[in-house]
Amino acid sequence: MIKVENLVKKYGSLTAVDNISFSVAKGEIVGLLGPNGAGKSTTMKILTCFMPANSGNVEVAGYNVFSQSLEVRKHIGYMPENVPLYPEMRVNEYLYYRGKLKGLRGNKLKERLKKVIDSCQLSHQDSRIIEQLSKGNRQRIGLADALISDPALLVLDEPTIGLDPNQVIKVRDLIYQIGKDRTVILSTHILSEVETVCERAIIMNEGKIVFDDSMSSFIGSGEKSYVCEVNVPASELKEALQKLPEVINIEISEAENWAKAKFQSNNDALDLRESIYNISRDNNWALRTLDVKSPSLEEIFVSKTAR
Amino acid sequence: MRNFLTLYKRELSSLYLTPTGYIVMCVFLAVLGWVFWLLVRVLNLPENFKLEEGVFSIMFGGTFFYWIVLAGISAALTMRLFAEERRSGTIEVLTTAPVTDIQVTLSKYFASLSFLLLIWVPTIIYVIVLGQFATVDYGVVFAGYVGTFLLCGLLTSVGLLISSFTRSQFVSFIVSFVVILMLFSLSFMQNIVTPFWRDLYRYASILEQFNDFRMGVISSRGVVYFLSLSIFLLFCTIKSVESRKWR
Numbered sequence: 001m002i003k004v005e006n007l008v009k010k011y012g013s014l015t016a017v018d019n020i021s022f023s024v025a026k027g028e029i030v031g032l033l034g035p036n037g038a039g040k041s042t043t044m045k046i047l048t049c050f051m052p053a054n055s056g057n058v059e060v061a062g063y064n065v066f067s068q069s070l071e072v073r074k075h076i077g078y079m080p081e082n083v084p085l086y087p088e089m090r091v092n093e094y095l096y097y098r099g100k101l102k103g104l105r106g107n108k109l110k111e112r113l114k115k116v117i118d119s120c121q122l123s124h125q126d127s128r129i130i131e132q133l134s135k136g137n138r139q140r141i142g143l144a145d146a147l148i149s150d151p152a153l154l155v156l157d158e159p160t161i162g163l164d165p166n167q168v169i170k171v172r173d174l175i176y177q178i179g180k181d182r183t184v185i186l187s188t189h190i191l192s193e194v195e196t197v198c199e200r201a202i203i204m205n206e207g208k209i210v211f212d213d214s215m216s217s218f219i220g221s222g223e224k225s226y227v228c229e230v231n232v233p234a235s236e237l238k239e240a241l242q243k244l245p246e247v248i249n250i251e252i253s254e255a256e257n258w259a260k261a262k263f264q265s266n267n268d269a270l271d272l273r274e275s276i277y278n279i280s281r282d283n284n285w286a287l288r289t290l291d292v293k294s295p296s297l298e299e300i301f302v303s304k305t306a307r
Numbered sequence: 308m309r310n311f312l313t314l315y316k317r318e319l320s321s322l323y324l325t326p327t328g329y330i331v332m333c334v335f336l337a338v339l340g341w342v343f344w345l346l347v348r349v350l351n352l353p354e355n356f357k358l359e360e361g362v363f364s365i366m367f368g369g370t371f372f373y374w375i376v377l378a379g380i381s382a383a384l385t386m387r388l389f390a391e392e393r394r395s396g397t398i399e400v401l402t403t404a405p406v407t408d409i410q411v412t413l414s415k416y417f418a419s420l421s422f423l424l425l426i427w428v429p430t431i432i433y434v435i436v437l438g439q440f441a442t443v444d445y446g447v448v449f450a451g452y453v454g455t456f457l458l459c460g461l462l463t464s465v466g467l468l469i470s471s472f473t474r475s476q477f478v479s480f481i482v483s484f485v486v487i488l489m490l491f492s493l494s495f496m497q498n499i500v501t502p503f504w505r506d507l508y509r510y511a512s513i514l515e516q517f518n519d520f521r522m523g524v525i526s527s528r529g530v531v532y533f534l535s536l537s538i539f540l541l542f543c544t545i546k547s548v549e550s551r552k553w554r
Contacts, residue, residue, distance in 0.1 A: 048403045052552050066552075073405040080403075084396030086317075088324040100313045101404045145400070 001026045001153055001183040002047065007056035009042050016042045018207035019056070024200075026152075029179040031194030032187040033297075034204035035305050040187040041081055043204070044157050047185075048078045061152060074103065077151035081158050083142035087131035091122055094130060095144055102149035116144040119174060135162040143171065147178065154178070156186040160193060172197050191297045201297060203304055210304040215297075227262050228276050229289035234259040240279050246270060258288060311410045318388075318418030327387065331380050332426045338376050342366060343433045361444055362437060364521050367451030368514070374491050377455075377462060382483035384423055385466025386476045388415045389548070393474040408548045412467070416541060420463045424456055447523035454520025457533035458513070462487055464540035471547040 002024035009017040017039040024030050032040045045051045046058060049069040057064070063071040086094060095116065099109045117126050120140040125133060130141065139162055146154055159175065160168045175184060176197050188194060194201050195215065203211035230237055234254040241247050241261060250263040265272050273290055280287040322328035346362045349355060360369070367373065392398040401411060434448050466483040473479050494512030497505050509515050516533070519526045 045399075050399055050403050052554070069552075070405055070407065073403055076403070078400070078403045080396065080399045082396060084400055086321065086397060088321060089317075097313060097317050098400075098404070101310060101406060103405065 001028075001061060002185065003057075003059040004043070004047075005057040007043070007046065007058060008054045009039070009046060009051075010054050015207050017046070017053075020204070020207070020209050022202060022209060022212055024183060024185060026183055027179075027181070028200060029175070029184045029198045030186075030200045030202060031198035032185060032202050032204065033189070033191065033194060033301060034187075037206075038204040038305075039207045040204055041157055044078075044155050044185070044187060045080075048076055048155055049073055075152045076155055077146035077149060077153070078155045079142040079146040079157060079159060081161075083138050085130050085138055085141060088129070090127055090129055091133075091141055092117070092126040094141065095148060098145045099148045104149060112148050112150065116147045119147065119178075120144040121170065136164060136167050139163055140167075140171075143174070152182055154182060154184045154186075156184065158188055159186055160188065160190065168193075191301060195297050203301055205305040211300060224268060224292050224294055225262060225264055226272055226276070226292050227260065227289060228280075228287065228291075229258050229260045230280055230285040230287055231258050232283075232285055234261075237261050240283070244272065244275055244279075246272060260289070310406045311414050314406065314410060314414030315418050318415050319421060321387075322384075322418065322422050327383065328422060331383050335376060335380050335426050336429055338372055339366075339430060340433075342370055342372050343430075346370075347437070361447060363434070363443070363448045363451050364523070366433075367447075367455055368517050368521050375488075377458065378484055378487040378491070380426075381423065381459065381462035381466050381487060382480045384419050385463055385470050385483060386479040387470070388419060388467055389470040390473050390476045390479045394476070402551075409545055412471075412541065412545045412548055416463060416467050416544075419467065420460055423459045423463060427452070427455065427459075444523060447521070450520045450523045450525050453525055454517055454529065457520075457530065457537075458517060460537045461513070461533050461540070464537045464544070465490070468540050468544045468547065471544050 002022075004023065005021050007017050007020050008015070016037075020039075020043070032043070034040050042051075046053050047060060047065065049065050049072055052066060059065070060072045061075040063075075065072050089097070092113065095113055096109065099113055104112055117123055120143050122137070122140055122144060125137055130138065133141070139159070143156070143159060146156065154175075156175070160171050163171060172193060175186065178184070179197070186193075186198070198215060200214045201211065202209055228237075234252045237259040238250060238252050238261070241250055241263060246265045246267045247263050248266050250261055253260050271292065273292060276290055277287065279285075343362070343366060346365055350358065350362060350365075389398070392401060402408075434443060434445075437443055465487055466479075469483045469486060470479040473482070491513055493508060494514040496508045497512065500508060510532075516529045519529050
């Protein structure tokens with residue numbers, strides 16, 4: 001659905017997108033992450049034909065974004081950051097106008113209008129003037145606008161920003177539902193959003209792609225972190241842990257007679273929790289915490305984009 | 308074509324859903340009404356009875372007010388066309404919809420021009436009223452309106468082009484207003500240049516070309532002049548809008 005090859009975009013002397021390549025298959029839900037200034041919005045603006053690239057090749061649905069821009073735009077539903085709207089129009093008027101602009105007519109348009117207004121929970125606001133609406137509602141109008149023509153590709157730039165927690169959950173569910181039968185690429189700062197909604201994460205930093213993998217493959221891999229807490233002095237715990245050959249990177253802290261150790265294993269196939277339990281049972285220690293977790297997206301994000 | 312009509316209707320709606328259109332209309336009709344009244348009073352003074360010109364040949368282009376007001380309202384109506392869209396960011400959702408730059412530009416042009424022509428319609432009342440009390444040369448009136456409409460077409464295209472260069476409505480207004488006034492004043496250049504250039508300036512001068520219409524003559528020279536300039540400026544505007552794809 002999306003094919004990006006050696007994309008470069010410069011604003012004067014500043015290179016916003018530095019020779020990136022990736023592709024998105026039909027039906028995938030991809031999260032584009034990165035710190036501010038990473039090049040996410042620029043990449044999306046190039047994908048949606050808003051601005052041209054300096055070099056490289058970008059294709060959407062098989063059409064080139066530069067030479068076949070009109071065809072590309074027929075297949076895309078785009079929601080820019082900050083959702084720009086016409087303040088003097090009413091919600092239903094605006095969506096009706098956008099639907100017409102995207103090629104919908106007559107009953108089909110009315111049907112789609114009703115559907116997106118319901119899906120985005122705008123039914124109670126549909127005859128209000130846009131200027132009077134809250135940010136959250138405006139966000140929902142932007143989403144409804146992106147969805148109205150039932151596009152094959154949805155490009156969403158920070159779709160849940162400014163929404164309250166309830167709305168965030170509903171919008172995420174909505175994206176997840178609609179992502180089942182179309183391709184979605186969304187950019188966000190909220191890592192948990194990518195973890196819950198997306199199948200794949202692409203992390204950008206300073207114009208380059210630093211991470212590109214499916215969520216399922218990295219959740220099962222990577223260095224697991226263990227944590228345990230026992231009621232002995234820190235030094236004793238550390239000594240015991242060091243005896244285990246698989247344990248590496250031990251961090252010990254002590255508080256109120258309880259020692260807490262965080263460490264990693266150099267053998268992912270082995271679950272060290274059993275060994276830790278055995279040690280504490282053999283030494284008659286009270287064991288308060290014993291847990292293991294895979295690296296979170298946040299940890300990967302921080303490690304890849306730290307400055 | 309459908310996209311053009313959809314865009315055209317939306318542009319027109321933004322003029323009657325916001326105060327701008329109404330303010331422009333009120334100011335325009337107030338000034339023109341005052342000019343009309345003043346002309347009738349002045350031409351009724353005994354010392355002016357020998358004058359050849361009637362009210363309407365002076366109202367259309369014979370007074371300073373006509374040119375200033377037209378420059379002002381053209382600049383005011385066109386200032387938001389592209390500048391506001393750029394500033395608010397709606398240009399992004401507009402240009403990423405499946406519409407062409409030509410459709411976007413022409414819809415804005417015709418919406419603005421339609422409104423500008425529409426606000427002239429109430430002035431028909433002056434013609435009807437005067438016609439009850441005096442002899443009106445309807446040829447002059449008709450040619451005056453035609454000339455005015457062509458002139459409005461030209462001024463709208465100037466304003467639209469300038470609006471496409473900037474994000475600030477204020478800058479668009481000021482620059483459009485000044486450019487239009489400079490175009491009007493080109494006719495005065497005739498008096499200070501060499502004979503070789505004089506003819507060129509006379510042909511290029513808006514005031515000169517408009518004179519025929521004031522006299523009641525709809526000449527092909529005048530029509531071609533206004534239409535061709537408007538079309539050329541529209542072409543430049545389309546290129547200016549397309550130029551975002553080159554940067």
